[in-house]
Amino acid sequence: MYARAAAATTAALLGAGALALPSTAAAQTPADARVAHKSGTSLAHKDPTVVAHRGASAYAPENTLAAIDKAAWMGFRWVENDVQRTKDGVLVIVHDDNLKRTTNVEEVFPDRAPWKVKDFTAAEIAKLDAGSWFGEKYEGARVPTLTQYMNRVSRNHQSLVLEIKKPELYPGIEKDTLRVLRKTGWLDHHHVKNKLVVQSFSADSVKKVHALRPDVKTGFLGTPAAADLPTYAEFSDQINSTHTSISADYVSAIHRLKGAHGKRLEIFTWTVDEAAAARRAAGFGVDGIITNKPDVVRQALRD
Template sequence: MHARTVAVTTTALMAALLTPASHARTDVGDDRPAVIAHRGASAYAPENTLAAVDKAAELGIRWVENDVQRTRDGELVVLHDDSLRRTTDVEEVYPDRAPWLVKDFTAAEIARLDAGSWFGSAYAGARVPTLEQYVERVERHDQKLLLEIKNPELYPGIEQQTLKVLSNEGWLDRHHVTGRLVVQSFSAQSVRNVHKLKPAVRTGFLGTPPVSDLPAYAEFTDQINPSYGTLSLGYVSSVHAFTGPHGKPLQVSTWTVDDAETARRVAGYGVDGIITNKPDVVRDALRGKDAGGE
């Protein structure tokens, strides 16, 4: 662990537990905490599409989150499930290719699919974007990206490939890696791989590891990003007591919070980011909380 001993001292941990939530670091974003549009503004537009990025921008949301998987011919596409079935018309277009896994289709085949009609007729014809297309749209809106490498065990080498795409798109310069990009995964090994390949890139681990394991995580990740149902003030404070690989306290971005009451509660724990399908609801709840405290 950087700038810390392997074990957190009792004094440091107690100090963290006594630190008011309002003193949590907020460099994950411009807001306190940052509001992160989950799969784009996915309550209002089909998830992980360019339309969902556009909707987040329309709502004034700076951070968007997405999921990356790989096609049979090696193209990176933005999709949450490892199957195309739920969010596209793949069953109609390719009825004989069950279970319709992303890894069994070429990029050209996936580009034919309608990824919007399932959500509503207004989005008929929306496509599954490639990672290049998605990053270009985020850049157009001057937004920030929390990128999740999905199911890395299915796609050997996807970390290096993802970083290559980001580099080609200009997202690995100092401006992006210090303030506009975080790469996360549920796989600790995948996060380690990203950190090893490109140490400048900030990373996040999706989950709630025991406090006793945090020294090991602090070697390779900048964020611990748990489900909101697993959080407490004590846990968030404990995470904040550790220093990550870039010399700053570990951060916490929690998911998936879609109502005002929960948003206010986890903000009170001192989280650094809130991942949400309804970023306007969370943002307005936090603003109301701030206004009420003035």
């Protein structure tokens, strides 16, 4: 998830002028957060949900089955992933829009630069090693398809924040994603109500998911200006912002609104890997913390 992409989608939604970040965000300190939390400026409630970013990606190769298995082994129920589409229309779990960083694609297909996900078939991607870059222990790990991934999340009794990545590259990916979720049993009442969030940096993509399946919980990735939050609340249940861009006042502004399903608008913040940052975000009253190091965040919240 990248802040630059969030700014682009925000501008596209609301016109040529980019939205300003809340002015109080950068000035907040951990002490500010504690004072705000005690005074009620930020809504005090249960500890935030800890979400393992791309699985427990500090400890296993990101977006692989090994990463979500590691999160499950560590005791974390919620995981996050990134979905893109292959040349032949198969949805796969990978963050970057090319395969260079997390696979051996340059070795296997040396003449296929720039190695974009959309230029490879699912069968070709299935040949790639997506684990060796992280460590010898994970040699042979593969890029999972969304179907494989959902089956493993189900087996692990986990819940999912699913990010539709770069939807501008994959027209119709929202419908494709929902189709796979339906086929793997993830669009029944239980899963939709308790175990699934679909998010994107693209406001248009979030709108499409909401239009296609109004019952599915959705999140917009970014930090819109507080004055513009009601616009996003029309089609989102969450505003999911970088932890460095938020403040106690901003979290309170989110919580004062109702999201697309008539419930309090939520905020999940990312990517929080340090104890001090986790305590700061929790002090603001965020609903969820997305992290590569879920154990560090869990311990910080306990402390």
